[in-house]
Amino acid sequence: MVTVLYITANPKTEDQSFSLSVGREFLNEYKSINPNDQVIELDLFKSDIPEIDADVLTGWGKLQQGGSFDDLTASEKAKVVRLNELVEQFVAADKYVFVTPMWNLSFPPVLKAYIDSICVAGKTFRYTEQGPQGLMGGKPAIHIQARGGFYSEGPATEFEFGDRYLRGILAFVGITDATTLPIEGMAAVPHEADRIKSEAIEQAKELAKTFAGQTVNA
Numbered sequence: 001m002v003t004v005l006y007i008t009a010n011p012k013t014e015d016q017s018f019s020l021s022v023g024r025e026f027l028n029e030y031k032s033i034n035p036n037d038q039v040i041e042l043d044l045f046k047s048d049i050p051e052i053d054a055d056v057l058t059g060w061g062k063l064q065q066g067g068s069f070d071d072l073t074a075s076e077k078a079k080v081v082r083l084n085e086l087v088e089q090f091v092a093a094d095k096y097v098f099v100t101p102m103w104n105l106s107f108p109p110v111l112k113a114y115i116d117s118i119c120v121a122g123k124t125f126r127y128t129e130q131g132p133q134g135l136m137g138g139k140p141a142i143h144i145q146a147r148g149g150f151y152s153e154g155p156a157t158e159f160e161f162g163d164r165y166l167r168g169i170l171a172f173v174g175i176t177d178a179t180t181l182p183i184e185g186m187a188a189v190p191h192e193a194d195r196i197k198s199e200a201i202e203q204a205k206e207l208a209k210t211f212a213g214q215t216v217n218a
Helices: 018-033 054-064 074-092 109-118 155-159 162-172 190-213
Strands: 003-008 038-043 095-101 125-128 131-134 141-147 178-184
Touching (some): 003 018, 003 074, 018 038, 018 095, 018 141, 018 190, 054 074, 074 109, 095 162, 109 162, 141 162, 141 190, 178 190
Parallel strands (some): 003 038, 003 095, 095 141
Antiparallel strands (some): 125 131
């Protein structure tokens, strides 16, 4: 059975959000085609996503120096365990869908915390004599991103960092089969917002058909 990890990073409700509403249409279309696939929804704003802080670094340090798990404080244990759960969940999935808004040219900070949790040497990548090598190859991903302005072409292209960073991280861990669906211009031309959303939904449904047919070669 194929497992799809559907990751959202938006504090709004679906009816208030362009990215989440389009993402839901994508997911519904995907499920209608592959009803037997397992879909795990991970709402980063409603989940425990620890930041890499002093507790985490200290806890990891104790373990790396040969200490036992019992040597960790309660806070260190909780964060280390949760971070391990997140990376194991990511590794176990076969396909990935990221749904985000553009915030200040990037994405919400909780997504960066999540990215930090899944970039783990020995699990999603490894170091070799030729440099780092991703271990997640053969798995497809899609990023549905809502942008208030226009960043796909023109002079503003250079200011889009969220999708570029996410795609870079995915490539780093070996996921090079990644597609982006930008939903953009709603703030720049608000009178066109409904049309932009409708067109994005149709594009999402078509992408869902392609995504549903993609095989996993992990």
